Amino acid sequence: xxxxxxxxxxxxxxxxxxIVLELAFFSIAGQFLSVTDTxxxxxDNMLLLxxxxxPIGIIALGMTIVMINGNIDLSVGATFAxxxxxxxxxxxxxxxxxxxxxxxxxxxxxxxxTGVVLGAINGLIVWKTGVDAxxxxxxxxxxxxxxxxxxxxxxPTSHLNWTLIDFAEAQFLGLNTASWFLLGAALLLWLLMTRxxxxxxxxxxxxxxxxxxxxxxxxxxxxxxxxxxxxxxxALSGIVFSSGTGSVNPNDGMLYELWxxxxxxxxxxxxxxxxxxxxxxxxxxIAIQLLRKGLGxxxxxxxxxxxVIGLILIAVLFLDRQLNRKGKEELKT
Amino acid sequence: MTDQSSVLRLEGVVxxxxxxxxxxxxxxxxxxxxxxxxxxxxxxxxxxLMKVLGGIYDPDEGQIHVAGEPVEITSPMQAKARGVxxxxxxxxxxxxxxxxxxxxxxELPLKSFGRVDWGKxxxxxxxxxxxxxxxxxxxxxxxxxxxxxxQMVEIARALTVDPRAVIFDEPTASLTDAEKVVLFKVIADxxxxxxxxxxxxxxxEEIFKITDRISVxxxxxxxxxxxxxxxxxxxxxxxxxxxxxDLSRNESHHEMGDIALEVRxxxxxxxxxxxxxxxxxxxxxxxxxxxxxxxxxxxxxxxxLRDPSEGQILLxxxxxxxxxxxxxxxxxxxxxxxxxxxxxxxxxxNCRDNMTLPQVxxxxxxxxxxxxxxxSIFDQYRDKLDxxxxxxxxxxxxxxxxxxxxxxxxxxxxxxxxxxIVDEPTRGIDVGSKSEIHNLIRDLAAQGYAxxxxxSEMPEVLHVSDRIVAMFxxxxxxxxTSDEVTEDSLIQAISGLQSDKVA
Numbered sequence: 001x002x003x004x005x006x007x008x009x010x011x012x013x014x015x016x017x018x019i020v021l022e023l024a025f026f027s028i029a030g031q032f033l034s035v036t037d038t039x040x041x042x043x044d045n046m047l048l049l050x051x052x053x054x055p056i057g058i059i060a061l062g063m064t065i066v067m068i069n070g071n072i073d074l075s076v077g078a079t080f081a082x083x084x085x086x087x088x089x090x091x092x093x094x095x096x097x098x099x100x101x102x103x104x105x106x107x108x109x110x111x112x113x114t115g116v117v118l119g120a121i122n123g124l125i126v127w128k129t130g131v132d133a134x135x136x137x138x139x140x141x142x143x144x145x146x147x148x149x150x151x152x153x154x155x156p157t158s159h160l161n162w163t164l165i166d167f168a169e170a171q172f173l174g175l176n177t178a179s180w181f182l183l184g185a186a187l188l189l190w191l192l193m194t195r196x197x198x199x200x201x202x203x204x205x206x207x208x209x210x211x212x213x214x215x216x217x218x219x220x221x222x223x224x225x226x227x228x229x230x231x232x233x234x235a236l237s238g239i240v241f242s243s244g245t246g247s248v249n250p251n252d253g254m255l256y257e258l259w260x261x262x263x264x265x266x267x268x269x270x271x272x273x274x275x276x277x278x279x280x281x282x283x284x285x286i287a288i289q290l291l292r293k294g295l296g297x298x299x300x301x302x303x304x305x306x307x308v309i310g311l312i313l314i315a316v317l318f319l320d321r322q323l324n325r326k327g328k329e330e331l332k333t
Numbered sequence: 334m335t336d337q338s339s340v341l342r343l344e345g346v347v348x349x350x351x352x353x354x355x356x357x358x359x360x361x362x363x364x365x366x367x368x369x370x371x372x373x374x375x376x377x378x379x380x381x382l383m384k385v386l387g388g389i390y391d392p393d394e395g396q397i398h399v400a401g402e403p404v405e406i407t408s409p410m411q412a413k414a415r416g417v418x419x420x421x422x423x424x425x426x427x428x429x430x431x432x433x434x435x436x437x438x439x440e441l442p443l444k445s446f447g448r449v450d451w452g453k454x455x456x457x458x459x460x461x462x463x464x465x466x467x468x469x470x471x472x473x474x475x476x477x478x479x480x481x482x483x484q485m486v487e488i489a490r491a492l493t494v495d496p497r498a499v500i501f502d503e504p505t506a507s508l509t510d511a512e513k514v515v516l517f518k519v520i521a522d523x524x525x526x527x528x529x530x531x532x533x534x535x536x537x538e539e540i541f542k543i544t545d546r547i548s549v550x551x552x553x554x555x556x557x558x559x560x561x562x563x564x565x566x567x568x569x570x571x572x573x574x575x576x577x578x579d580l581s582r583n584e585s586h587h588e589m590g591d592i593a594l595e596v597r598x599x600x601x602x603x604x605x606x607x608x609x610x611x612x613x614x615x616x617x618x619x620x621x622x623x624x625x626x627x628x629x630x631x632x633x634x635x636x637x638l639r640d641p642s643e644g645q646i647l648l649x650x651x652x653x654x655x656x657x658x659x660x661x662x663x664x665x666x667x668x669x670x671x672x673x674x675x676x677x678x679x680x681x682x683n684c685r686d687n688m689t690l691p692q693v694x695x696x697x698x699x700x701x702x703x704x705x706x707x708x709s710i711f712d713q714y715r716d717k718l719d720x721x722x723x724x725x726x727x728x729x730x731x732x733x734x735x736x737x738x739x740x741x742x743x744x745x746x747x748x749x750x751x752x753x754i755v756d757e758p759t760r761g762i763d764v765g766s767k768s769e770i771h772n773l774i775r776d777l778a779a780q781g782y783a784x785x786x787x788x789s790e791m792p793e794v795l796h797v798s799d800r801i802v803a804m805f806x807x808x809x810x811x812x813x814t815s816d817e818v819t820e821d822s823l824i825q826a827i828s829g830l831q832s833d834k835v836a
Contacts, residue, residue: 008474196447200430204438207427214387214425215439216410275429 011323015267015283019290026294033298040297047176053289054178055080057282058237060260061189062230064281067264068193069226070206070273071126071133076234076260078144079118080253083235084242085151087111088159101163112235118144119231123224133223141257148250158247168244178240182282185233190278202226206273262313263288268320338401340365340529341386341417341498346395348381355381356392357553363498363529368520370540370561371533372573373550379533382550383500387412387419400497410439416497420487420504428476428483433458435475436489461492464522466515480625481508488519499523500531505539510828517543537566538824549573589799590614592650593783594666594752596635599644604630605807608644612752612783617774619798620787622827627807628787629671632754636668637661649751662691667745669738671756671787677741678729685711685725688744714743718773735766742773753777754785759793771797791820803827 023041030040038045059076066073087107090096096103118140125136151157170177193199205212205219212219237256242248267284269276288309295305341363348356356378363369373379384390386397388406396403399415406412409419426435433454434441442450442457458471467485469478475486484504491499501520505513520530520543532544540547541561549556549572556572595611605627612618620628633639635646637655645652648664655661661668670676678687689696689707696706711725718739722732729737738758745753755774759767774797778784788794794801801813803826810826 195449197441197443197449198447200434200441200449201439203430204427204434207429208425211425211427211435211438214409214419214421216408216413217439274427 007323011268011320012277012280015280015287019283019287022287022290022294026290026297029298030294040294045293047174047179049286049289049293050179050182051176052293053285054182055237055241056256056259056263056288057182057285058185058233058240059230059256060263060281060285061185061278062233063257063260063264064267064269064276064278065189065193065199065202066133066226066230067261067269067271068206068273068276069202069223070209071223071226072137072261072271073119073122073133073227073230074137074257075118075122075140075144076230077253077256078141078148079115079231079234080238080241080256081148081248081250082118082144082151082238083111083115084238084248084252085148085157085250086114087239088157088242088246088248089151091159091161101161104161104164104167108239111239112232115231115233115235115238116228117231119228119234120224122231123227126227127220127223145254152250154250156247156249160246164243165246168240178244181236181240185236186278186282193278198222198225203274206270206275208274259288262309266313266316338365339363339398340400341531342398342401343382343386344396344398346382346385346397347393348385348390349393355553356385358395359550359553359555361548361555361558363531365497365527365529366524367545368524368530368532368543370544370547371531371550372535372540372547372569377550377573378553379550380502381553383419383502383533386417386500413494416494418491418494418496418499420491420499420501426475426483426486428474430475431471432462432469432473432475432478432486432489433471435486436461436471436493438490440493457493458489461489464492465489465519481512484508485512485515488516491523492519496523496528498529498531500533502533503535504532505534505536513539537569540569541566587615587779589616590781593648594635594785595647595650596631597645597647599631599634599641599646601630601634601639601641603807604639605804608809610802610809610812612785614751614781614783615778616799617778617784617786617797619794619801620785620804621789621791621794621801621823622804624789625806626804626827628804629756632668632756632785632787635661635752635754636666662748662750665749665751667748667750667753669741669745669753669755669758671760673734673737673741673760678737680730681728683726683728684715684720684722684732684740687729687740688714688747690744691748710747714747717746718743719769733766734762735769738762738766738770739773742770746777750782752783752785754787756787757789758786759788759790767793791823795820795823 027041059080063073063076087110090107090110091103096106099106122133122137122140125131125140126133129136168177172180175183193202201212201217201222204215205217205222209219238248238253241252263284264276264281265271265284266287267276267280267282269281291309291312292305295308300308339362343359343361346356346359347354359378359382361371361382371379371382381390385392386406388408388411391407397406398404399417404415406415406417412419427438436458437454442453444450455471462469462471465485465488467482469482475483478486488504504516508516520532523530532540534540544561546558546560547564547569548558549569551573559569559572590613592611593614597609599608600606608627608631610618620631622628630639634641635655637657637660640656646655647653648666653664655664655666658668674680679690685707686693688711693702693707696703696710698706708725714720715722715725720736720739720743722736729740732740742755758770758774762770771793774784774786778799786794786797795815795818799815801815801818801823803810803813803823805827811822813823
């Protein structure tokens, strides 16, 4: 094995090693500190963990693609909430109620369409104006959240449909619906990024945009597609979340963009673009959820959880920098 | 000859930018199976011409013909589809991707559903790489390759299509001699297939070795085409710069003082090894070598930007360890960096603030920066260095290259250094200002500064140096005095040819 390959393997495997470390730590620490009698490392608990990581996880998958592309999307939390509202509200429309349970797939289509349209707005602005995606989506984050509040004021939007809730709670082969969505999306996006020309071009654009332009890759439309994709995924995440609860608050989804970015970065994707992987992001998502659950299990409060996650994120990036240093020959900055 | 069809013909191409006529009625034709050199000084319009050909710029006037048909090229892809392929000088590679993906960037082979046909991709790539006789394969990550091998990847891109015309922009800048041989074989092979080749290079010996005709641009204008076999370097140079190349040596010698800086056996990883030299007060030592020979890295090490792995640096006879630029400045070392705009200046700031940047900490009156002290420093060096600017409020980005460089030099002189290192002092500076900068460097030495000049231009090192250190691949090959140096011996030394005969 060449040193490069070994380094590559180390980079890709690091997040999974971290997950194993977490599992071991919480299993052992739980013996002494646990506030409950249940075992941490049980199948049920792990399945629950997967289910709980689905909403942010699905968004983080999309974020991976946008970030590999060299962009970022801060508006996903607002898209998430707006899509959920559209789905729940559309089911109360008279013609939808007349359709009975067929209203469910139609309402999903409306919600997903909302996500795609919002993503397309971001993508078009980034493409046509050339303004940095960070600024564009910072603006649309505020704007889309405004739309959320415009819809129903401060009131939560809710609609109970038992068929929908049954579907959301259903299990298939031991896995919950939400988990299936997460894993399914991960599989499809992994195929997209590793097997298709669109995916490979996304890496090329993020890695060296001039080279991509010189090679005739249409960078603008490419951005547009990826923003539409992350909009779609944010909406999908909204659907998965609100199908189970039947209700959505106008503040739901706030800070999701930051949690998603945290998971993506933990997974090793470069903030500057050009490097990253869907599978590692899945690892990042699970690692964060594990940390939250595990710290809760040993009796730590939310404030400790956030503090620890923050510290770990910085430590990971520091380690990554050390690994990538060229030793003494490197130019000091 | 005239009725021979051309693969690529430009007629009266004009391209203007605000304030500049970058291309002024350039005509040019490329015949099948010929290697056609395109020459000109920096800023003569070569790269603009290439960007017009590649569809990155739209010409304002003029016509491009490919294989006799008038065409309009609006994108690099379209150029490639018409058989016009570019090998760029700056590596335009994505270093996280594999060699194969880089070579086929923008046109990966497809299967159903937009999937990449990896099997075909790797097979095709390996076939191309085999003809180039390189040591890496299609799956290698480009970031893991050396610069020279990355250049080979760039060259491999030309071989993915059946090209009519291939444009090489300074392809040998980072290649070793062995790799050059491979490149020239590739060019000869393309030539025998009837492909027209445009070869942009500054290296006369290559031009005369492989090209059939030479076209020269100067200040955006077409100056003429020569048959390589019927001309010589002098004639080409004259066409390029409008006068004869000044290869005169530095004649003025003045009293030299003690040794200001001595370096013994300095090494830094694989960047450079076992470098030793001395610089006296009042002396200009020129460092000459190809790009990547380690000259800039030595300067950066002396300036504390890199940590040496071995060796000693002695200042005024005492060994010092310099860990940061702050220490270097405190010990009287100043570095005028290679990239003036990127490393030397804050372009958006005014002249005065740029000049006092390293010492602004000391120029205070109470808690505030003392305006008066700053302005007096600026005035002093503006007069001393003859900096032409409407006033200190002028933003540095608006000054000409020569004046910008003087601001950087003034900035460091105001720190009263003992050793001044100047890296590529005249890069991108017009001819008139060049000689001013050269005179300035000589003057500084005469005033007792120890000066190191790093340059890639032979006339420049010959002109300003008292002694010349020739470097090749991280090693000092030879040290010449200005009396003994000849162009031939200098070129041999920087090409890594050991010559035992004393020139």
